[in-house]
Amino acid sequence: HGEDQIVTPFAQILASLRSVLNNIKHLTKDVPPTMKQPSGSPGSIIASTQSLSEEEYSQLASSTVKELEWCLEQLETIQSHRSVGDMASSKFKRMLNKELSHFSESKSGSQISEYICNTFLDKVQDVDVQVMRPEEGSAPPAGVPVPGGTPGVVATPGGKLRQHRPSDAMSQITGIRRSLCHTNSLTTLPKYGVETAREQELGLVLQDLDRWGCNIFKVAEYSNGKPLTAVMYTIFKDRDLLKTFDISSKKLLTFLLTLEDHYLKVPYHNSSHAADVAQSIHVLLLSPALDTVFTDLEILAALFAGAIHDVDHPGVTNQYLINTSSELAIMYNDESVLENHSLAVSFKLLQDESCNIFESLNKKQRLTLRKMVIDMVLATDMSKHMSLLADLKTMVETKKVAGSGVLLLDNYTERIQVLQNMIHCADLSNPTKPLDLYRNWVDLVMSEFFMQGDKERQENLDISPMCDRHTATIEKTQVGFIDYIAHPLWETWADLVHPDAQEILDRLEENRDWYQNMIPISPTSSVPDIAPDSADADDDGKGSGDKIKFQITIEEPEDDDNCIREESPTSSDG
Structure with a gap:
């Protein structure tokens, strides 16, 4: 628990600024930098209170300037209308998309990947602003008024027409039934x-x-x-x-x-x-x-x-x-x-x-x-x-860095x-x-x-x-759901209330392994879709698969004008 890395962008900036502050104090001989940084946070601090040699002084000054420049660069790219949580959200979505692109190489994996993206990512719908004239004989999209038709007539999903009454369900809350006392x-x-x-x-x-x-x-x-x-x-x-x-x-x-x-x-x-x-x-x-x-x-x-x-x-x-x-x-x-x-x-x-x-x-x-x-x-x-x-992860890591x-x-x-x-x-x-x-x-x-x-x-x-009851793969869906959605969420919650939710997290991982072992062997292969470790395979051909959890860890970003890079100039790899 104590070795968690700082991965949310805003917390990384705070960690770097704290590093800069301590280095400056050390350089100016004001207060020796005795504060220890959280493990995995960006920045390096020289904790020695002994006098620095000229070369050491120069190196520390140079690294401090670079770290401060990195922080300023990140702050300059933050859009005023985006919260600091949005910065982490964009990063996590990018990382998840990267993971799912590998996961979706098989047919069943593609369906699971699409399910996760459609359900758990708040995607902005593409809007076609071009005015397109429907071809003759084609049914208009559902819910769209029929061009040149009777006012109030709209198309239903099956292409049929029905009279749209504005009063239908629009003036009252539907689903309310009389209290039975x-x-x-x-x-x-x-x-x-x-x-x-x-x-x-x-x-x-x-x-x-x-x-x-x-x-x-x-x-x-x-x-x-x-x-x-x-x-x-x-x-x-x-x-x-x-x-x-x-x-x-x-x-x-x-x-x-x-x-x-x-x-x-x-x-x-x-x-x-x-x-x-x-x-x-x-x-x-x-x-x-x-x-x-x-x-x-x-x-x-x-x-x-x-x-x-x-x-x-x-x-x-x-x-x-x-x-x-x-x-x-x-x-x-x-x-x-x-x-x-x-x-x-x-x-x-x-x-x-x-x-x-x-x-x-x-x-x-x-x-x-x-x-x-x-x-x-x-x-x-x-x-x-x-x-x-x-x-949530931004809040947890920010408070860690701040020492509160x-x-x-x-x-x-x-x-x-x-x-x-x-x-x-x-x-x-x-x-x-x-x-x-x-x-x-x-x-x-x-x-x-x-x-x-x-x-x-x-x-x-x-x-x-x-x-689709004819193509869905239930076991593999549960493994993907746990790896990419449930585990990252519960891992962060467990970090928040540590150690109170550790048993919950352990049970989650045990259940994940059970569903992994139940993934059917593909007819065209001697191994399940998510390949298990063959050394752990049971007599019935099912094995305990290698875990492929979506880990929220430091990684190199894709090109993104609004993303925070995953390491500051003086960060170590781990």
């Missing part, structure tokens, strides 16, 4: 928030609520299909949030049951996933490194965000909704469509008096909570992954940044759970992907990467 008939509130004949078994499973890897599938089974209500109600009681924020138990149950009713019966993005994310956030907040860091209001917002983040999810991706010109995509201008919709549905539910669990908060608390929840739920848009990772505690979060930007990455980690926590749970989640998410692929095939759309 579930608690009106209850004379006493159930211990875990749900009526079930298997309350004792449910209680035994919920004993693991504070542990990583609580079996949400068992919670769903024992709670009559109400895992989100059972998990959230129990967490709120255990954390004493009902008393802290004067929340009525009956009102909390009404809201939770109503919220759970608004999760659709899709394979993956259902209330079990929401319960899993909320429970994961709960455990991450229990990390000793985060003890006393966040306020009760921030904890309330984080748990609430986890519970609502996918409500009314239809089981298709944002890109599918955009490609089909759905009403939701139109309403939210193609920007984080499902995340914005889940927020709107959730806050609309709170407007029902029987569901308003935040009625006792004062105005400032309500506004602050709403802002935090919005910021956190929007961070679950997977296309924001690289920006979130870059911001990593978790001294003294402003909203830093606090929400950690909370955003926390919910993002929880949302990508499946590979870190016990293998049997992880495999269940994989089966469910792939089932949902394949359902989308079937829709796309029926609608004559291009089938999205990993959504």
Whole structure:
């Protein structure tokens, strides 16, 4: 842990400037440079307090000038509208693209590479500004008004025409159903928030609520299909949030049951996933490194965000909704469509008096909570992954270089940044759970992907990467997902809360190796697509493959006017 290298551009600049400062102090005999730099940081410091020879003095002065020139060069190229996190994000995207170009040499690797790029990189869509006249007989693009046709008539994805009514779903939030007032008939509130004949078994499973890897599938089974209500109600009681924020138990149950009713019966993005994310956030907040860091209001917002983040999810991706010109995509201008919709549905539910669990908060608390929840739920848009990772790693390394505690979060930007990455980690926590749970989640998410692929095939759309049930390679996809997405994220989180998340990181690597060993042997080759170490191969022909994780390490940059070079003039190689 102590030997981590500084790799984010802004932290590199700070490290170099600190080196320059110490060298100048040494050269001027002001204060001997006794401060030791973090391992791997740019710059070199002569720690000796003995007098320098003329040659040593000249060399130190020259290297200091070069280092300062390098820092100035980098600062001069920073664009005023870009954050320091953007600098790291651009670098990480460039590095990931370079890694994926090697990974995509095989057919299955190409599909996985496309899936990772399309899902986890916030790419700017190419815009064709040329006005092109459709050829006669060709169908206009979906959602585009028909030239010379009846006003209000637009093309559907299949090329058919339909009447577009501006009032359709544009003046109201879709997906809202009448509250069923579930608690009106209850004379006493159930211990875990749900009526079930298997309350004792449910209680035994919920004993693991504070542990990583609580079996949400068992919670769903024992709670009559109400895992989100059972998990959230129990967490709120255990954390004493009902008393802290004067929340009525009956009102909390009404809201939770109503919220759970608004999760659709899709394979993956259902209330079990929401319960899993909320429970994961709960455990991450229990990390000793985060003890006393966040306020009760921030904890309330984080748990609430986890519970609502996918409500009314239809089981298709944002890109599918955009490609089909759905009403939701139109309403939210193609920007984080499902995340914005889940927020709107959730806050609309709170407007029902029987569901308003935040009625006792004062105005400032309500506004602050709403802002935090919005910021956190929007961070679950997977296309924001690289920006979130870059911001977090920049913050961690910057505080290391500055010599301050990593978790001294003294402003909203830093606090929400950690909370955003926390919910993002929880949302990508499946590979870190016990293998049997992880495999269940994989089966469910792939089932949902394949359902989308079937829709796309029926609608004559291009089938999205990993959504074609006839060509997808599940095992190799999981290895690539862990190597390029999950591991870099969890590695950075583990650095933030070191050593609290080490067991989580270890489990992630164990699960990665299991899926690596399960990659089928190609018919045209005697080895799996991702070649394992033959010395470790099992009798059944499967081996423990060499790890190919996307490492965020120092490397030579591609040509990029806005990128920071990976070493300062006086940096060592390691």
